[in-house]
Amino acid sequence: MPTEVALLESRALRGERMGRVDVLDKVKSLVMLPDGMHVRTEDVARYFEVSTEVVKKVTQRHRAEVVENGLVLLRGAELRLFHRDMVSLWEGEGRGSYPQAATRLTLYTRRTVLNIAMLLRDSDIARCVRTYLLDAEEPLRTQYASLDQRVTRIESCLSGVGSALQELGPVLVRMSERLDSLDRKVEMTHQVVGAMSLRLTDVQQDVVRLDGRLDCFARQLKDLRRRGGPRGRHGER
Helix, strand or coil: CCHHHHHHHHHHHHHHHCCCCCHHHHHHHCCCCCCCCCHHHHHHHHHHHHHHHHHHHHHHHHHHHHHHHHCEEEEEEHHHHHHHHHHHHHHHHHCCCCCCCCEEEEECCCCHHHHHHCCCCCCHHHHHHHHHHHHHHHHHHHHHHHHHHHHHHHHHHHHHHHHHHHHHHHHHHHHHHHHHHHHHHHHHHHHHHHHHHHHEEEEEHHHHHHHHHHHHHHHHHHHHHHHHHHHHHHHCC
């Protein structure tokens, strides 16, 4: 686990923790400008309870790093536009007159303020921020270790599943073969039933034709009886 001294000396270690801007408000409330994104040099000094000169020296000493982490310097038209926006927001919140810089204005973001906290040696607030950053990592490390153990257990279970699947493979193959055979038998049964259905249709047609012939024969027989009936009675006389 990195120490506070290592954090003060190593830009790489500081870069790894630049996303933890939430710790600033957990140590002390950081009052932002009305845009909710920036603070001035005097606001940073007030937060760390040091003079503005101390903040300026740290900023100058690590200029490239703090610029990379959000420090901006406004002049000319950019400064006038920023002041105009701030005056509107400032008055909208019912505050007094907005303090305007004459020629230039240095602005810090939360990320920049966190960067200053990891560089500022002579501030109890900055030390608290560094301590919080370092202490907050320990529960995360514990969680990662626990997660690693859980993943290891899952991997061991998966190895057992793999061997079980290997044993189950031949059984599944045999079941698949039996199902294929059953499908073929069912298909053959469908074919037989289809042939029988066609045959029954033919038999039905034969029965209809036979009924027609029987009806015709019955009519012929009836006609014969009608014609032969009177002659038979005359012969008896």
